[in-house]
Amino acid sequence: MEFISRGAEQTRRLGMRMGTLLQSGDMICLVGDLGSGKTTLVQGLAAGWGSLDNATSPSFVLVNVYRRPDGCKFYHLDAYRLSGAREAEDLDLDAMLDTGPMVVEWAERIQDALPEDNLRVNLSWMDEDQRDLVFVARGERYQKMLSLVRKQVFGVT
Ligand SMILES: Nc1ncnc2c1ncn2[C@@H]1O[C@H](COP(=O)(O)OP(=O)(O)OP(=O)(O)O)[C@@H](O)[C@H]1O
Ligand SMILES: [Mg+2]
Secondary structure, eight states: OEEEEOSHHHHHHHHHHHHTTOOTTOEEEEEOOTTSSHHHHHHHHHHHHTOSSOOOOOOSSSEEEEEOTTSOEEEEEEOTTOOSHHHHHTTOHHHHHTTSOEEEETGGGGGGGSOSSEEEEEEEEEETTEEEEEEEEESHHHHHHHHHHHHHHHSOO
16 A cells, blocks of 8 residues: 655554554554654554654654553654664563554664564655655554555545
């Protein structure tokens, strides 16, 4: 699925739609250059999921944890400063996934430490206000998720 976003607000809105579908164990991988809109998309994902906190770029810690009134957690990992999959394995992502969904920025840097089944979003800069988002689902769970998103966004399956 491909989506051309014409502004940060539109990217957030798309994230919110997807965020409502997220459950514990879900893995969303974001791939795209600096300023391509990864954190902006996460702001929507976390809000749609029901986060009480605003999503921000994890700059001092590697993982931001957002909370919901029911106690559920949402993990936001920035792999930019990780040296690779081995360093990511030390974070014990599986334990986090047991208690919430996770979104990873710069996911390609730690690909081998991430589950094979996932929803990947490739973001690219087109011009100042436009970003190209390409969604790739791996595994049944994410194919279902993507077809629901497609239905909501384009009104077709
Ligand atoms: N259509 C759009 N979608 C998303 N962001 C947009 C769009 N148009 C403009 N922007 C702007 O582009 C910037 C995207 O920044 P953001 O922090 O989301 O990128 P990032 O991919 O997380 O970068 P980094 O690699 O530094 O973490 C924001 O300032 C946002 O307002
Ligand atoms: Mg970012």
